Amino acid sequence: MEIYEKLRILADAAKYDVSCSSSGHQRGNANKQLGSTAAAGICHSWSEDGRCISLLKILYTNQCIYNCAYCVNRSSNDVKRAAFTPEEVVSLTINFYRRNYIEGLFLSSGIIKSPNHTMEQLIEVVKKLRTREGFNGYIHLKGIPGADESLINEAGLYVDRMSYNLELPTTKGLRLLAPDKERKQIIMPMQQVRDQMIAHRDMKKHLKSTPSFIPAGQSTQMIVGATDETDYHIIKIAEAMYRRLALKRVYYSAFVPGSTHPAVVERGRPPLNREHRIYQADWLLRFYGFKADEILTPDQPQLDLLLDPKCQWALNHMAYFPMEVNRVSYGALLRIPGIGVTSARRIVNARRFSALAYDDLKGIGVVLKRAKYFITCNGKYCGDGDVEPVYLRQKLLEPPKPEQLTLYQTHPEVFDESEATIRGLLT
Amino acid sequence: MVYLHDGSFEGILSGIYKMFHAKAKIDEGKLYEASVYQQSFFELTLNVETERENAHRVASSIYESFGHEGFKYVYYAYLAEDDSYGTLLFRSLKQAYKIGHQAFDALGVEDIRLLTQMANKVSRESHLLLGLLRFVKLENGIYYAPFEPTQNVISILAQHFEERLADQVWVIHDTKRGIGAFYDKTQYHLAPLNSFESLQYARDEVAFQSLWKDYVKHIAIEARRNLPLQRQHMPKKYWQFLTEMK
Known part of the structure; x- marks a missing residue:
């Protein structure tokens, strides 16, 4: 398969991962090698959905042994499959970087054969970039749940940020939509990463040559609107993530119902406004000194969609x-x-x-x-x-944007009925 | 009294030196670029020679009094190429020295506020362009990046890429102002540079350009399509140099 087609397929497969930030770590470039990272992060472009492009965000492969209902790459979904070789990813990253297209690499993957096998492939890529190519740009690696702790420890030495996706806010939701994954399996590596980060930081106080371990910290992602949890539930979980696991960011992704699956409720357009309000609440937690219980309560568990x-x-x-x-x-x-x-x-x-x-x-x-x-x-x-x-x-309240309503938007039932009548007449 | 300078940063600082030396009053001292200033019948003018030493004294005084941050405000505001900059700088410094070390936080003072706003504008554009600048690889292995910034930010970009793209030869070219930043794997320098007639791409350049275009197209989520938002982040004036928008 040609590299062009691989890139198309594996970019398509990676785009539902929200994180694209390249911030949180400043690395100079002492030895006149390639690359540096800026503490503030740098956006390099914006795609047609208005989201920033900072990193080359791709999957190593979209083949996957799991069958998670919310995911486009689930094994039962009929999409074209592709896989990069480590050299291809390295070449794309370096050549894009030299032209200032990107700030670094965001590498994730479907699970091939086993979690350990997959993780080893990803490590091979980042190791090549860092050691052989002397690449100092930003690397965000998606951790593979279920891989051995020793692999996490190895990967952590090469990457700036690592993330495990929580996927669904509740254990129940996860069991329903991602039967192959266990919540424990996702939380455990996050705890391991946190402990390693603390250990490295402590060691660095005594021994200056201690290598840095995931210096930009870890993040995670939850899908909003695929199952029936409340906003209160979501921000409580986010708060726990920040407090207990010392995460840098929690991302929220409005569920895009492109990947229809019987277990997922079909809801039309993604709940973008809800996602927006949850992000605002998240900002209140991180920068404004709010507690989750101040923002919402069990009695009033949903954010106001009209007001921040x-x-x-x-x-x-x-x-x-x-x-x-x-x-x-x-x-x-x-x-x-x-x-x-x-x-x-x-x-x-x-x-x-x-x-x-x-x-x-x-x-x-x-x-x-x-x-x-x-x-x-x-x-x-x-x-x-x-x-x-x-x-x-x-x-x-923000005044509503002037919008020409179509008859369909105001009275959809008229059309649904008439369509049914027409169908009835035709058959 | 109207003091006239040659338009360079050193020229302006020389002017400031002369003005402070002559004890110019805050409401009377004006500082303009000679080529922009329109002679008025009632105003006395004085052409200030650009003197390195004087400029240096002013610069280090600013640096010592207001720290790195303060000096950055002064220099970045200069890059905004606003005609009112000279006089504004004079007025700001007059007041800033009275306020002391953190004077550039005193946004209640109008002159200081205007100066920091000028500087922030430059800051914003240079940060945006750190991401939006695009290099093309030429036949001879040189990476070439043409662009046309609203403000004169080439020196800020050059500094950034000197660290980042340290192991490749590159040229950043402000085609509007005719300035080039040349980097030879050790350090960069700025020099006048005219436009090129035509440039020969490296063998693999077109391939990587189309890979990048493909990538940008495919990373967008169709269901969330929002072109106004894209434009808001990435104003159209920059598109002509963006590989992915061509």
């Missing part, structure tokens, strides 16, 4: 507001809807020199569309009118 989670929290806690921007702490500033990490930092920095008035906030680039209802500047309230949560909510 921070606004939602603020409306339920109006006693904290309005806050005086010249006085409250950085942590409190972060709780104000519309004020993010950058704005909060700017406010804290700027107010050391002089008290900030409403127009000063505007000047330093704070977006006040939502924030103005929740702050005072030098004691002056800046919003207009009522502060009753019910009215405030109306003001905070």
